[in-house]
Amino acid sequence: MKKYAICGVSNRAIGMFIRPIVQHFSSENEVVALLDADPRRFEVCRQAHTEMENVPQYLPKQFNQMVKETNPDIVIVASRDDTHVDYILQALQKDLDVIVEKPMATTAEDCKRIMDAEATSKGNVTVTFNYRYSPIHTRIKELILEGKVGRITSIDLNWYIDTYHGSSYFQRWNRMREFSGGLSIHKSSHHFDLINWWTEQTPVEIFAFGGLYYYGDEGPLNPKREDGRHCSTCAVRQNCDYYTRWNTRTRSEKIKDDHLGTVEVKGTKGNYTNYRPDQCIFDSEISIEDTYTATVRYDKGALLSYSVNFSVPYEGYRLAINGTKGRIETTEYHAPNRVPFPTPQQTIDYFPLFGSKETIHVVHKEGGHGGGDPVLLEDLFLGVDPNRPYPILSGSKDGANAVATGEAVWRSVKENRPIKIKDLLNVNMPQSK
Template identity: 65%
Template structure:
């Protein structure tokens, strides 16, 4: 039985990893230590999973003590993005394997530190890019591998995050670049990794435009310019369209497929001091909510990418062009929240010379389009022997996705193209 410690007892850590480790993979793994800045999270964890009532908790400066006392085989990193690199490096220095939530880090500099540590370690890093495991995304990978579209020449990817999900990032720690690297890292690394994986090319340069259009004090729907407000106690909440879009004046309502999985009151009880309901129009917000991006790859492919964090609905539109044809698909992520009917997702394969083929994809249950359960099985049972291509992501994959994300916000600020090798330097 392998022993695991958890650095960052976040809601994500509990739902995505700790629960399955206890309930599904308990014969193979044992959670032996918890580390977090907030002791209240230990209480929540133990209340939720009574099997862990005797598992010790450690403060953020007690990583070494935790490793010495619990003797883990694996370090699971799932706290605030800005803490990931610190614990990954410390684990690798002790020759321990690491499983980390994306993003692996929040800067190219931190990526370089991780790569150096991994080179000198017996341990290795695995990054949990669960988007790769969606049945649609796996099928797209398989079509590219089969050579259906030939050499990939360009990719168009437009991502839409709806008003509920999008605004949630601006209520929480994500709203500060020092915590998250900005949404071009915290969120878009998912998408950059997908493209990198699909086309099997390395990014070399990025140019981007970006803006803060919806949130912050100058947001057009800000009901009152005043810093320090919180949704739970805000006097002008009835005038805030972002809140009232998903609730009523007489009662708090949790939207279907709620990204936060609970209403504000329930969430606030999980923490000692942290408030995940800060006003989305606060002036401390220093990140963007809209991007238009171009990425150049080492074998000639070009990516045209955009993302909007305040769209009327949630989903994406994708096209991959190659020398022999094209792949297209459109996905609506959360139809339970969309107030209109949406088409069923399919994949369209259009050869350069020939007839269009519409491909229906076999579904599987679970979070992130059925991707989470398959990712967990690969993490904790080993790679699926029936799959004949690599899907688990390592430190290199994490680094390239983060370098694109940093290149995006730097390009926005510096108004020039950003070199990916320049950011990663000697790392790869």
């Protein structure tokens, strides 16, 4: 029986880890401790899953006490992004394994601290990059491994976040760089990890442009220059296009989203303590960007042209991978219930350099992140699938490369110069254990 301590009893922790453990993997796994700064989160967790009723609860300063009293094998870190590093380092110091939500940390410097600690610990770090597990993404990996595209030379990836999902980041703590690292880390680390994994190449140098074009007090759709508003009580919300797009005058719409509203508990009232997910997207304190374009150079010669926009009419991405033998293309429309037009089922188009196009239909699966979450959870709680012929779980090196690329993006925007990954990580990347 493996024992888990949960650090950060967030919606993500409850929906992604606690719920599957108690509902599907309880024969071999159990939660033995909950740790969070907000006791209200313990209450919500208990109401969501009565199995947590007698699980001991701890505050952040009681980490050592938690480990001593509950003796966990693995620490799951799903707290606010900037706190990940503290829990990971404490766990590694005690030779415990760690499962951490992406991003592994919010700065390359903290990623370096984690890798250094892991190198001297008996514990190992696993980063839950669930986008790798989507059936479309694993099939792309397989096509590359089969040699369909040959040596990868360039990648085009354009990611679109719709006005519902995109604006949500600017209503929450994510909008402050000191908490999230910015969206080039919190969100784009997913995307950069996919490219690193597909290509088996390491990012070397980045140049980027970007800015805050939609949100913040200078946002062109700001109905009134005034800080401190909240959507639930805002006097001008009916003049806000972002609000009226997703809400009527009398009620908020129930919108399906992989990232928001994970936990629905009957009988719970109010928000978490000191947590407001409806802060105004036009506040002047917003300190991150909402749009990026970037060029990334990799150690084996591949070039990535990347863009992401957090205020688009629909959600999804367009991908092209070019190589010496062919090209892969795919387009995804995410959250079709939020797309204002009919969307086709996602397929993969393969174009040999000389020959006829092939369209590949992939078996789609239920579950979050394109069906990736359930497969990731099986690897975490049952062990890695022995029939899969390639590695897929991510380690600290993967987490560091993704975070460092994201940091290089926003630093390049701010400093108007190319940024080298080795300068951010300050050393050559260590070999994974």
